[in-house]
Amino acid sequence: MMLHxxxxxxxxxxxxxxxLEYHHRQESSLPFYNMEDSFSSLWTRAYGLQDTPRGQRGDSMEDSFRILDSLAPGESxxxxxxxxxxxxxxxxxxxxLEDGWEAIWxxxxxxxxxxxxxxxxRLAAAANGIDIxxxxxxxxxxxxxxxGSLDTGKLFLKSDCLENRKHHLTSSIEDLQADLDVDPDRLIDEACSLFSGPCPKAVNSRHCALGKRCRHYESCFRTDLRPGDDTIFLRTLPGRYSLPEGSMADLDPxxxxxxxxxxxxxxxxxxNPWIDREGLRQWMQDAVHPYSYLDFEWDTFAVPPYRGMKPADVLCFQFSLHTETEEGLDHASFFGWGDCRRAFIQRLLExxxxEGTIFVYNMEGAEAxxxxxxxxxxxxxAEPLQQIWERMKDLxxxxxxxxxxxxxxxxRFSLKQVVTLxxxxxxxSSLAIHDGLQAVRAYREYETADPGTRERIMEELDRYCQMDTYAEYLVLKGLEKVMEE
Structure with missing residues (x-):
């Protein structure tokens, strides 16, 4: 058995x-970050390591020892x-080092x-006589x-401390590890026993839906077969993972x-359904006509590709805008490639x-x-853009x-789930692109596509993004209808 x-x-x-991951290893899904160069090539270049010895996939411990034995103090x-x-x-x-090794991650x-x-x-290395x-x-x-040009020397930081969730350096690696109980032998024995046995039973925990749902969530809990009032679907309530399965109606209110x-x-x-009509009316009371519906598509870049961008910044490459008029719904859109930020802004402002309220779904985490x-x-x-986000209302x-x-x-509270109500x-269902992940995949394919494929990708992206703002319109009309009932 080989463990990683x-x-x-x-x-x-x-x-x-x-x-599941051990027995059904799959090819990596679409990388979260769009990167022109591999991450390893960037830090290798930043620290001048292009000519250093390197191991290869499948190396044995003897292969590693041969590389390590060839190094003098100070070499990497x-x-x-x-x-x-x-x-x-x-x-x-x-x-x-003169007296051991330094591991850099x-x-x-x-x-x-x-x-x-x-x-x-570190412990596995120590078992092989490598003192980190x-x-x-x-x-x-x-x-x-x-x-201007990417400055790899400034792109990276190097520290013996790690970051908290707000990206602030806190405790040192040494201090953090001092509190960790890591026993390689026990872990290896547990893993061998786990992977050689049957698939464990699914247990609902915060890891199942932390940030976004695990890709095995639906199959683990057969959510398609569960009634909608099952406590497994409960959100925000502390201790919900320890609740017994059953109906939410049986909870102590x-x-x-x-x-x-x-x-x-x-x-x-x-x-069912639960409708707080007075709460909805209060939520809508500051909305001003004409109503508009806005949606962006973007890609995330680990390394800033253009001037003025930071690591992990996004680049908006598309928007869709529906506006209610006396004649019906007007639609405007934009699609761009490369550094299209200025053109995106100008088209948006045009x-x-x-005036009027701009409805956006999940605006604080996205469009705003x-x-x-x-x-x-x-x-x-900055000023005209601020005037736009200040008129946004989160649908x-x-x-x-x-x-x-x-x-x-x-x-589930996504737009695609809510609009079906x-x-x-x-x-x-009739679209070639069904979700944001597929939209990003299509956008990344656009660069190397031939002219005919590029035209098809643009059309498919336009239909998808346009459907998002139309769905926002349908949701608002649905809410207005239930408020009137």
Whole structure:
């Protein structure tokens, strides 16, 4: 049996996830970051490591020893594979010291949680007689703003500390590891036993839907077969993972009012759908005609590709805008490639009405945030862009705040889920592009596509983005209808 460090990391989070990934290894999905150069080539260039010895995939411990034995104090090697029993773990950068070794870990974000796998590698190395005396992390400098050519020397930071969730350096790697109980032998034995046995039973925990749902979530819990009032779909309520399976209607309502989403779900379990009409009217009372509906598509770049951008900035390449008029719905759109930011802004300012409420779904985590980034990058447009985001109204709030909940939602609050509550039209089913991930994939394919394929991609992206703003329109009309009933 061959184990990788990632297998043991997953095992700590969810034994079932580790088992599924071990037995059904799949090709990597679309990378989150758009990168012209590989991450390893960037940090290698930044620290002048192009000519250092490097290990290869499949190296034995003897191969690694040959590389390490060739180094003098102060010299480095890359991608050294450490083999201990059934475990294979790679140290990306190792440097020889006078009295031992220094392990250096390049990563996009130096999360505190990375200390665990660092300690695992350190202990596995020690079992092979490799004494790692120092450890550091190399990570993206999020305050770096590109000016002209990419400056790899400023792109990275190097530290013996790791970052918290707000990207602030906190505790040192040594201090974090001192509190970690990592036993390689025990972990290897547990992993061998786990992977040689049957698939573990699914256990609902915060890891199942932390940030976004695990890709195995639907199959693990057969959500398609569960009734919408099942407690597994409950949101925001503390301790919900320890609740027994059953109906939300059986919960003790005491204190639920303090958790609006969960309270709306509880009420829907008793009287479906739950509609707080007075709350909806209050939410709508400051809306001003004409109504517009706006949606952006964007890609995320780990390394800033253009002037004024920071690491992990996004580039908006498309928008769709529907505006209500006396004649019906008017539509305007934009699609751009390369550094299309200025053209994006100009087209947006030309087409967005100068007055009226602009409805956006999940605006704070998406469109409003993107406009603020553009205002920072192009300060000459900051004021008109601010006027746009200040007129935005988040169409997701009635659902997330428990003003409207239908058991058909099954704990999901995406636009694509919500719009099905207000129309029998299978809005997205006829589209070639069905979701944001597919939109990003199509955008990335555009660069190398031939002219005919490019035209098709533009048409498919336009139809998809246009459908998002039309769905926003349908949702608002649905809410207005239930408010009038």
């Amino acid at each position: 460090g990632s297998d043991l990391v997953r095992m700590q989070k969810c034994p079932r996830l580790a088992w 090697a890359r991608f050294i594979r450490i083999v201990y029993r059934d475990l294979r773990i790679t140290i990306p950068w190792i440097r020889k 390049p990563m996009f974000t130096a999360r505190e949680s990375e200390a665990w796998v660092m300690k695992l590698a 005396r120092r450890q550091e992390a190399v990570f993206l400098n999020r305050s770096y703003i590109r000016q 005491a204190g639920l009012e303090n958790y609006p989403t969960a309270f709306g779900q509880y009420q829907a379990a008793r009287h 087409t967005v009405p100068k 945030l993107r406009l603020r980034q553009l205002a920072r990058q192009f300060p000459e447009y 997701s709030k009635p659902f997330e705040n428990g003003l409207y909940y239908n058991l058909r939602m099954k704990g 207000f129309t029998d039209d299978p809005v997205y």
